[in-house]
Amino acid sequence: MAPNFPQTSRYALIDTATLETADGKTVVYLRRRFVPPPERFALLTGHEVTQGDRLDNVTAYYLGDPEQFWQVCDANRAMWPDDLMVIGESLRITLPEGVQGAGDA
DSSP: OOOOOOTTSTTTTOOEEEEEOTTSOEEEEEOOOOOOOGGGSOEEEEEEOOTTOOHHHHHHHHHSOGGGHHHHHHHTTOSSGGGGOOTTOEEEEEOOTTOOOSTTO
């Protein structure tokens, strides 16, 4: 059973599991989320990180939602958002997995 996360959450499609502890309590937890390979994401554009950039502002600009920073993390194989904010590095800004780009996107 999937918990009630918003559709835009990285956890929206992740199911729960239960664990019975030694003292008889039931613990409900989210199953592990596996990040698909970045090659599965249709590229929208690139973004070169400049002084003062913040990932929430970058995703607000390109994706229309600052809380979608996790999509940029996934597309760039980053575990931690701050790892992406290296001045001069190029970020892949992509569509979510399974959403096709137009033509040569």
